[in-house]
Amino acid sequence: MVYRLPPEVLQKIFCNINDCDLYPCVLLVNRQWCANAVSLIWRETLNKPMGIPSYYKLIQIYVACMPNGSKTLLKNAGIGPTTSLSNTVTLFNYASFLRKIELTSIYEAATLWVSANSGSNSRLKRLGRFDLDSLDNVNGNDPEIQKYEQMQELFYRELLKLFISLCPSLRYSIIIRNVIWKGELQYLRNISDIIPTSSHLDKLGCYTSCPSDIFEYLGSTFSSLDQLDIDCRYDDNDGLASFIDKVDSLQSLTIKRTDNCIPKIIKALRDKVKSLSCLHIMNGGLFPLDMFSHCQNLKSLKITEEPDRIWRDLRREFEEFEENFLEPFIKSSAFKQLTIIQIEIDDTINIFQLATIIRNTNGRLLELLLKWIYEDDTDNENLLYLAIIENCPRLVKLKIPTTSETIRHLPSIFRSCTQLEKVDVLGLEFKIEISELMALLGQTISSKLNSLHFDSCFRVTTDSLNVFLELCCQRSISCLDLVFQKAEDWFSCEQTHLIHHHMELGTLNVTSNMCWFNEIEFHDIFGVWPY
Incomplete structure (x- = not known):
């Protein structure tokens, strides 16, 4: 019978089911199914966006999983209600199921829990990311504020120690969001005392305006990195450049460009980009694209604009895509591994260059998502559609702008691209x-x-x-x-x-x-x- 399947078989089956569907489907079937499903549902709970009540409940459960020594330490520091720090036993040791954690999300969740359970002054309840008004007239030397920060630090450390002790193969990522006040990134300065040295970092998302020393602390903890997302603001960050230098290679890079010069970061990246399999370039700006012209392992190329409409309108006044911005990607000797191309800009595009990139993919493309406003070589407007018809037999997703003339190629695209599952047609x-x-x-x-x-x-x-x-x-x-x-x-x-x-x-x-x-x-x- 199905309910008698061994755990390893159930795990393989459940891994192919979305968590939202998995929860109601199997948790109530029997204890064996429940145990196997729970371990999957709790693999990366704190990495997903959720409301404050959900964060609070999750942390409450993890507190119950803490060893008695940690609970005593928190209780003596005035953190947490007695019921949370009692010897409550959960049905499962939920913390042991974690496989991936994002350190900023954990810090934010920990801050929420401390603010609700520390008995602090209401003015401090939302200190940090959650209520900007609470930062008005904040004095960093205020003893109460310093005590509150120490509580946050202690609780965050104990939470991380719990996760790391139960999950030796834990995978880490860090997404640094807008830095509101100087003390906000303190939680990253102390992780080297908790996370094992030479650990691997799956993803780092950051701004060039982050404090330089933050990257020095990260460099002393993590020796390798897969995915780097950089929002280029105003500063050429020495610490970030040094961190990139220490990384052996990069698999994925996202760059949000600006008109500001960042030569040190650019120099550090030049030696790392040849190993890239995924590249995402956002916005126009001074960041040179020629440095990517030899990325022969590239499988995904995305060139888009700022997703936030307000920021996009502000940036467009001084940051436009340069003329012939696709030229670095048209070399026939490179980019033969591309399976995903996404070029969506509210700007001008060169059809000949785009068609050349598609022809050079050797029929490997699975996704082609395109959007533009103007064409600077309208005489070549049919080239793109002919390139798709002749070179994209495996295409699954297509998004394409058309005119009253080029829309006539759509039936031919359907005849040639028989694997298509999703098609979006835009009008110019x-x-x-x-x-x-x-x-x-x-x-x-x-x-x-x-x-x-x-x-x-x-x-x-x-x-x-x-x-x-x-x-x-x-x-x-x-x-x-x-x-x-x-x-x-x-x-x-x-x-x-x-x-x-x-x-x-x-x-x-x-x-x-x-x-x-x-x-x-x-x-x-x-x-x-x-x-």
């Missing part, structure tokens, strides 16, 4: 009529396609939509997530009826599109555009 013109193409699209889309999204520029007639849906039905296309953004502006009652009819037939996805119809109203047909 105000209004693009695609009624004449709907029959061809219905004849050429693969049964593997589960999502076809058009943005608000595209229009279809009732007859052409009917032809498309009937062809999909005849070809046994099922559960297709068909989306026209802002269709409420132009969709007719007849088109609404067609959509309902093919939902009932199973041609269109009912579950994901239940929000399409709210009485007569549509919601971005129908859904929110995901980008």
